[in-house]
Amino acid sequence: MTDTRDAATIEHSLLDLADALDAADPLHAHLDAFADAPGVSAYLDGNSLGRPLKDTPEKLAAFVRDDWGTRLIRSWDEQWMVLPMELGDRIGRVTLGAAEGQTVVADSTSVLIYKLMRAALRHAQETSGTRTELVIESGNFPTDRFMAEGVAAETGMTVRWIEPDPVLGVQISDVVAAISERTALVSLSHVDYRSGALADMPGITTAAHEVGALMMWDLCHSAGVVPMQLDAWGVDMAVGCTYKYLNGGPGSPAFAYLRREHQGVLRQPIQGWWSAADIFAMGPQYAPAGDIRQLLSGTPPITSMLAMQGMLDLIEQASIEAIREKSLSLTDFAVRAYDEMLAPLGVRLLSTRDAALRGSHVTIGHPDFRAVTQRLWSDGIIPDFRYPDGIRLGLSPLSTSYAETLTGVLAVRDALESHDR
Ligand SMILES: Cc1ncc(COP(=O)(O)O)c(C=O)c1O
Numbered sequence: 001m002t003d004t005r006d007a008a009t010i011e012h013s014l015l016d017l018a019d020a021l022d023a024a025d026p027l028h029a030h031l032d033a034f035a036d037a038p039g040v041s042a043y044l045d046g047n048s049l050g051r052p053l054k055d056t057p058e059k060l061a062a063f064v065r066d067d068w069g070t071r072l073i074r075s076w077d078e079q080w081m082v083l084p085m086e087l088g089d090r091i092g093r094v095t096l097g098a099a100e101g102q103t104v105v106a107d108s109t110s111v112l113i114y115k116l117m118r119a120a121l122r123h124a125q126e127t128s129g130t131r132t133e134l135v136i137e138s139g140n141f142p143t144d145r146f147m148a149e150g151v152a153a154e155t156g157m158t159v160r161w162i163e164p165d166p167v168l169g170v171q172i173s174d175v176v177a178a179i180s181e182r183t184a185l186v187s188l189s190h191v192d193y194r195s196g197a198l199a200d201m202p203g204i205t206t207a208a209h210e211v212g213a214l215m216m217w218d219l220c221h222s223a224g225v226v227p228m229q230l231d232a233w234g235v236d237m238a239v240g241c242t243y244k245y246l247n248g249g250p251g252s253p254a255f256a257y258l259r260r261e262h263q264g265v266l267r268q269p270i271q272g273w274w275s276a277a278d279i280f281a282m283g284p285q286y287a288p289a290g291d292i293r294q295l296l297s298g299t300p301p302i303t304s305m306l307a308m309q310g311m312l313d314l315i316e317q318a319s320i321e322a323i324r325e326k327s328l329s330l331t332d333f334a335v336r337a338y339d340e341m342l343a344p345l346g347v348r349l350l351s352t353r354d355a356a357l358r359g360s361h362v363t364i365g366h367p368d369f370r371a372v373t374q375r376l377w378s379d380g381i382i383p384d385f386r387y388p389d390g391i392r393l394g395l396s397p398l399s400t401s402y403a404e405t406l407t408g409v410l411a412v413r414d415a416l417e418s419h420d421r
Pocket of ligand 1 (some may be wrong): 108109110111141143144189193218220221241254
């Protein structure tokens, strides 16, 4: 059906809808917990870097003054030694569906991917002469692909590539076609960093297990925004970052999940003193800890573990299910605004229309988007650009309003219309 309304009427009805959705939003009050960013009228990049909470500066100052400044090195014994495991348990409980003792906070996502991939392939080599392949998809985040290639080269294994649909992402059928009794590990992203496609974690994990392979998930774009049940779904290992929907701040350390039955069996390669059975034995030989601490290597970045704690409180208060509900509604609203405002200008939708199969960002494409993004950033409208011509509208349910989402879409329209080619 052709829309015969004029542009101003369409814009007004979207503005009214945004206001109505904000007014009915049960999570609306949480917006106030986030620090103001003067000059920014739409922040649509929480899928890359979450905003700080208002009380983060005071908490960081108190940490420097008290925990570090006054308690000094005593704080290691009093609280910091166990923080990587305690915080891991918290992330596991609040966002991952993981019972305690299986998640730890350490390193960057990239380093943890290396540790877990290497552990999985080493295990395959020690237990089977025939599992020689690591299955990964060509659209996975660069670090995942690069690590896979590096680890395969180190172990003499082969990388088998899945070529999924760029909008719908990896399907079970793609995985089933790529795996066999030769597969040691399947490594995929839960939410595709470009299209936002949400993979069927339980279905794919089961398929991997049916051929005897281990399954690893990258949760960077789903932790804190998409509920999951790592324990119940049988996931073997997972990694994720804490600076996106967990708002830990730039470079805050990542988390790794290793299923209990693999602990003490799989061994990661960077065997530093923090992963030793007895950290302070300082003995001549290395013996790995038998529990999740074995994934650590060196002194953990305690200062960088502070900011995410406030966000975990907020997620727990709001509940991950309510967050997902708002995320579905926000991305639906963004798609509707796209349909009415941007599709007529030739902008392509690069995410699926089925909200249940999306994470929390919507990607749109246009040849002029690189220049448009530069203009938007200087005007205080902040989505992010992804090569070659995509803009991701990252909608972080606790900190993003419907009105803000619409402000972003309208600004993309205005920038495109006035863009001097
Ligand atoms: C899906 C995904 N995996 C891995 C990474 C790499 O994380 P890091 O740079 O913290 O190692 C990122 C970073 O944005 C990501 O989006």
